Amino acid sequence: MIQSSINRHHVVIVGAGFGGIQAANQLQGTDVDVTIIDRRNHHLFQPLLYQVAGASLSTSEIAWPVRHLFRNRPEVSTLMAEVEGIDRDARQVILGNGTRVTYDTLVLATGATHAYFGHDEWGTFAPGLKTLEDAMTIRSRILSAFEEAERTSDPQLRAALQTFVIIGGGPTGVELSGTIAELARDTLARDFRSIDPSTSRVVLIEAGSRLLSVFPEELSDYTRQALEKLGVEVVLGAPVTECSAEGVIFGGKSLAAKTIVWAAGVQASPAARWLNAPSDRAGRVIVGPDLTVSGYPEIFVIGDTASCVMPDGKPVPGIAPAAKQQGRYVANLIRARLTSEPVDKPFKYWHQGNLATIGRSLAVIHVGRLKLRGAFAWWLWKLAHIYFLIGTRNRLSVALSWMWNHSIGYRGSRIIMYASTVEDGQSAPMKLADRAR
């Protein structure tokens, strides 16, 4: 059993995403011990994950070991471990190996994963993009598809290999389809001899009536047109009804495609099950105005794991700034409780705006009444993202990668490891395992 050493108040944070890290940061200087538990050893800057999938950035440019982030805070411990459950009465987190970690306050910030709307079997053919491994799987499939197309002499197979389908027209789908189109038309332009990468089809399929549904309609239209200029085929109002090794079926039509990426839906991590607490349709724990679980004031749930409705009836969106604001709120609330300050302000979400990039030179930004689009928005987007990265080393490295990519279309991370094709199923790693000595 792991306990706080000297009977100080012990805050256990499960999940080292934006919400969890922000809570730990904001607790600096508070008289508490903090334990961060995550099943991975790194914090991930998810907004740039699509650039890892698109071979523009390498994995280590957007990920940091959690314990390294807190190396200078002796009161913060990090545990890389799977959480199996929570014993609310004993106030303990139960780890995979049976170890129990006792908390005084618990912050659940375990994030979300993809949802296939009852079709989990599609995961094999249409991986989503939430983790570094996901990004490597998608990158490997995209690059391997071009390699196999160069090898084959079967024109039908070649066409299917050169067809890339992205399902879901939110920011991830828009960003992925833009980056794949540019990869084919620009980065790979002179690399092949049998195939012409620029004839590849990149098809973005959205069930709703427009892309980027959280943006104003004019920015949605602009995005569609800008993507089409990059060579992306945008299909709207067409729910996908089938994903297989052969391709996709949408709106009654079938399209042969060997590479499919899922960017359509998310569902929360199993925190609601651990807590045996009420959840919404996406599996998110329903929390009160102070982000606690009903009846358990010492348990907070934040970020994509929480279902939180503002007084005006609007739900808090599942984006990084919301998770960070909640992490900050919770840390302040914990501090206030310990110092007996009055604690009655509910969480209030401040919407800073929405950003999405279209390829490597355009973006759309919506902040309050401000609607930006085009190259200037893209520069703002780049600066904002460089700013939000952690550490000078990574900022320099990402800036360097972007300089090369922007100026000559070069992408430094076009290495196929754990080679994956759709035939292998969810198998970037499986294939290598088959080959294991």
Add this chain to the structure above:
Amino acid sequence: MIQSSINRHHVVIVGAGFGGIQAANQLQGTDVDVTIIDRRNHHLFQPLLYQVAGASLSTSEIAWPVRHLFRNRPEVSTLMAEVEGIDRDARQVILGNGTRVTYDTLVLATGATHAYFGHDEWGTFAPGLKTLEDAMTIRSRILSAFEEAERTSDPQLRAALQTFVIIGGGPTGVELSGTIAELARDTLARDFRSIDPSTSRVVLIEAGSRLLSVFPEELSDYTRQALEKLGVEVVLGAPVTECSAEGVIFGGKSLAAKTIVWAAGVQASPAARWLNAPSDRAGRVIVGPDLTVSGYPEIFVIGDTASCVMPDGKPVPGIAPAAKQQGRYVANLIRARLTSEPVDKPFKYWHQGNLATIGRSLAVIHVGRLKLRGAFAWWLWKLAHIYFLIGTRNRLSVALSWMWNHSIGYRGSRIIMYASTVEDGQSAPMKLADRAR
């Protein structure tokens, strides 16, 4: 069947390592078509692979897509494919999918892999370091061992997790043990709360009587002392007789260790089997003075795949400069044959010297009569390696990584993906496959 398009002389190069790439480079301007076949999509700068394993460099900093290297040479095609065999009479390379590639001249440069001296089952517990996947497996095991040590309360298990054994005292073993010792004592110094990484044991075991046996004895002694100062325990004259999930047995003693790395032996790729040609004990194809296979003047074998003895009776060593010189020689010979220049000079190996680093600030260099050691040698080593990297982008990136590492001990690539522990066997990827949706 893949043939050269316009009946030009078709050179097929199998293997995109140092030898194969050099041959293709040197053929520039010759009236031939070139096809490079490799089962991976990248050329790898193997001398820095240990830094990927040690989390100092990321994979994309030392690897380049082969087809990108030749994007400006339309006469060079690249195929990512497995070779299954060679039909010497039909002059065809047989690929995994049954496709046959017809050649006029064949250059086999397929490299080497680890050899476990008849104990292939050790591979599960003691991975070697030849590919990017190997480096990621080793990195993942090292970092995961520290994570598990932090988690456990069993002192025996913790000791085994904090014991790192490297088998083989050649350059790779020396470089790996130095970098792991510094990782533990320096980079990770402040990252843990339950364990003290600096108490970790790094044990380098060599069967022979000294480290770096190809260097002069005084440099071997210097290397041993320098490693010991970094905290590495050097064991000489102790052949390993057992590797298991528990640890190693050497010289009758057993040592509990959860992380073992194999740097002791290599064996050639199956080229000799493909050719049904005579080979030496390490499986290398025996070639004549012009690097061709007896009876087949159109088949060259170079690099680690070839067993080549100089007129003075000395074997050509299995190192990058030798492979590059052979690649250059073969390309010149092909050109000479085509232009009917006299062709009678045998291959002559020019030994430029040996280099090895000890940690991040010392090195040993042996060039002719020159024996260098210490910090100056290390600077020369760094400059030489930056110089030999391909492309400004990667040079800048590696220089940046080294600056950070050298100045503050920071290592940017400490991300655990495809988590691997020795319990999983050869399974960085397997474990994830188990979890697959």
